Amino acid sequence: MTFPDGTIAYDADGVVLAGDMTEDQVKACLAAGAKSWLYLNEECNKACPKAAVEAASVPFEMVPLMTPASLTNECVDKLVAYVDSAPKPAVIQCSTATRASIPYILHKAKTDKLPAASAMALAASMTPPLKFLEKPPLASAVKRALTHANRKPVIFRQLFDTSGSSTYTYLIADGPGGEAVLIDPVLEMVDRDLKLIDELGVKLKYAVNTHCHADHVTGSGAIKAARPEVRSIIAAASGAQADIKIGHGDRIEFGSMFLEVRATPGHTDGCLSYVCDDMVFTGDAVLIRGCGRTDFQQGSADRLYESVHTQIFSLPNDTIIYPAHDYKGHRCSTVGEEKALNPRLGSGKTKDEFVEIMANLNLPYPKKIDEALPKNMVCGIQEGMPTPA
Ligand SMILES: [Fe+2]
Structure with missing residues (x-):
């Protein structure tokens, strides 16, 4: 299964990360076998592919994850639950495939039971490394979200x-x-x-x-x-x-x-x-x-x-x-x-x-x-x- 250029497929987990796509790229993604679609921008975004995805009868979900502050515990739970149950291959899309890598690592940390340090190390060791690491405010927010003390006093x-x-x-x-x-x-x-x-x-x-x-x-x-x-x-x-x-x-x-x-x-x-x-x-x-x-x-x-x-x-x-x-x-x-x-x-x-x-x-x-x-x-x-x- 080959997803179009500009997407990043992590085959072992059935997750495909994407940034903004042209209509043709969206179609190519659907043709490549995408079974679910998570969009991290708002519906008013010009590049929102909702119509095309739904036209192909692929479930489409939107969770606006616009800033590091959006990563509340409620949002983290929602993202983890979504990636857990989303039919695979699951496309996760934002504007540059940077924020899209966040639900993926949150899900990996939960399913593989990884402490924050190990999850962050895993994100850096993936091929290619997850892009949220390139943005320090996002990386800090993800680390906090992965830390137990963020939920309960330690x-x-x-x-x-x-x-x-x-x-x-x-x-x-x-x-x-x-x-x-x-x-x-x-x-x-x-x-x-x-x-x-x-x-x-x-x-x-x-x-x-x-x-x-x-x-x-x-x-x-x-x-x-x-x-x-x-x-x-x-x-x-x-x-x-x-x-x-x-x-x-x-x-x-x-x-x-x-x-x-x-x-x-x-x-x-x-x-x-x-x-x-x-x-x-x-x-x-x-x-x-x-x-x-x-x-x-x-x-x-x-x-x-x-x-x-x-x-x-x-x-x-x-x-x-x-x-x-x-x-x-x-x-x-x-x-x-x-x-x-x-x-x-x-x-x-x-x-x-x-x-x-x-x-x-x-x-x-x-x-x-x-x-x-x-x-x-x-x-x-x-x-x-x-x-x-
Ligand atoms: Fe010793």
Whole structure:
């Protein structure tokens, strides 16, 4: 099926994006097999093809999407529902095929369950890239529309381990009273975390680890002992025990939110990063201006470089990076910042240069590894196990 020049067909999804067309082009589009037609301008527009489309008995729908401000939640819902149910191939038309790409990405994000950062990255990686990205005000409006917090308040807390490991623990909850996840809890800080969870009135559903840590004992076991309804999660590839073992492409759902799971091995085999809205929790794969070491626990600099470049640096530059640790007082970074400034993984470093850097770090043997690893392989402290001094 060939659609006329000037249209952009995304065959896999049966979507054809178009700008203004001559009468002949409209006819050619219908002759090519268009089964539905969504028009994003107003009917008074001289190029409105309503008459010709309806004459061909093809359903014609108009949703004026004239400015970024038109992209209200109601409008988003209408567009998503339309593209979901529209007979395919579905033509989506505006004036320059720019706004026409918006219903398409909104629909993809919904059906493929993509967080905002992943959906925006997908839009940029399509052939050709979706044109709304060329207009910053439109791109911002689309990103906002794809972000959960645009619909419902999100509770987000970055917590720091003051007991010595400089670990960040992240609490994310689907609004007050909603379900929550805790990423990378630390044993010594469990009381603080549970107190905060109670104060905020959220329901902890999962204790999630980015990987099997070597520098601290996970709080997962102690949390489960205190709150038996909580389930622990870790990568199947870590070989560690947990209630739920996950891998690349999975979703961790809590309330109406979710974390998209991306495998980012290299620091360990079972390292996962989690994308939520426009944030990515990178564990030890990417640290601010650094990365996790690769000289123990199945570490591989080669794999880490690949993981970071394909799974983290492929996200939009404004995606916020929340690492598992920081030792210099930083809290977060962005993908763009680390691509430009990370002295190991970014700033134009090749894989060979990275491997060379990692091979020559000459780091001391981790202080807590002999205590932490055996405990973390069984989801932290279990009943009957001695607690650490
Ligand atoms: Fe680690």
